[in-house]
Amino acid sequence: MSTAHSQIVSRIDETRLQRALRSLDGLTLGDQFGELFFLEVTQFEDLVGNRKVPEQAWHYTDDTEMALSVVLNLRQHGKIDQDSLMHSFALRHDMTRGYGPSMRRVLSDVREGAAWRTTIAGTFEGQGSWGNGSAMRAGPIGAYFADDLPACIEQSQLSSLATHTHPEAVAGALAVAVSAALACHDSKPSPAEFILAVADYIPDSEVRSRLLRASRLAPGTSPVHAGHMLGNGSEISAPDTVPFAVWCAAQHLGDYEEALWNAVSAGGDRDTICAIVGSIVAMSSRTTLPANWMSLMEPYPQWFREAL
Ligand SMILES: [Mg+2]
Structure with missing residues (x-):
């Protein structure tokens, strides 16, 4: 019975940490790939149109840096421990990694001793940030808790x-x-079925409304058009980022490179869109991360490798 199919190991059979690390690999590869494409429009269209990767050094950004703290937090606590997570975010915060101005301020204040709950409660006139910064690091949480969806829901909310x-x-x-949790189950849904399955878990919100809109886009819709319809992250908000990213992932759950080329082609917040798509698509057992891209990546920092 050694058919090719029987040799595929479902991600559900891996350990929780193995799954989180796999999603993290997909996330950072996407983050670094997307970051390469902040280019002048003509060059962007030429490279994306011809599927040519820009010849420059690959670097990870804030998406990866925060996800590293998330994965270590899961490794150390078996769940999200908010106090130590915020401590790690603040301690590891590297201003050169492309954080938004609000997050830079918050993490600097917390590093200097401010109480994080008070600091966060005061952001955006007390309404809290609706930026995409907590979505961009959520894939590894879903991968970790793919065998326990109620925990996946609770822990991803705590992280946010x-x-x-x-x-x-x-x-x-x-x-x-x-999305990352459901991708581990490899039930081979159609793109619309996958998006609707995700939307089932989301409370009424603009994110949910746009997910439902994404599920209704006709098969064969171009990513550029989908980005126009759903948002491409250029507003840096969660509703403007996540539904398009989930739509991209749903189209190509078994093909990492195809998913990423589609994700980057809509422009917008391309490092974060690609990070999210990568963290989801990496979890399908049909997906292999491209070795040639992996060889170009900036490696994880020493503090992460030693703590793991
Ligand atoms: Mg970034």
Whole structure:
């Protein structure tokens, strides 16, 4: 019975940490790939149109840096521990990694001793951030808890609430985590079925509305058009980022490179869109991360490798 099919190991049979690390690999590869494409328009269209990777050094950004703290937190606590997660975010915060101005301020204040709950409660006139910063790091949480969806829901919300308390940001993180969890199950849904299955877990919100809109896009819709319809992250908000990313992942659950080329082609917040898509698509047992891209990646920092 040694057919090719029987040799495929479902991600559900891996350990929780193995799955989180696999999603993290997909996330950072996407983050670094997407970051290469902040180019002048003509060059961007030429390279994306011809599927040519820019010849420059690959670097990870804030998406990866925050996800590293998330994965270590899961490794150390078996769940999200908000206090130590925020401590790690603040301690590891590298201003050169492309954080938004609000997050830079928050993490600097917390590093200097401010109480994080008070600091976060004061952001955006008390409404909390609805940026995509908690969604971009949620894939590994979904992968870790893929065998326990109630825990996936609870823990991805806890991770979001450490930095992004607006209900739209929480919904965005939840949608990404659930997507990564469902991708582990390899039930081979159609793209629309996958998106609807994710939307089932999301409370009423703009994120959910746009997910439902994404599920209705006709098969064969171009990513550029989908980006126009759903948002491509150029507003840096969760609703403007997550539904398009989930749509991209759903189209190409078994093909990492195809998913990433589609994700980057809509422009917008391309490192974060690609990070999210990568963290989801990496979890399908049909997906292999491209070795030639992996060889170009900036490696994980020493502090992460030693702590693991
Ligand atoms: Mg980034």
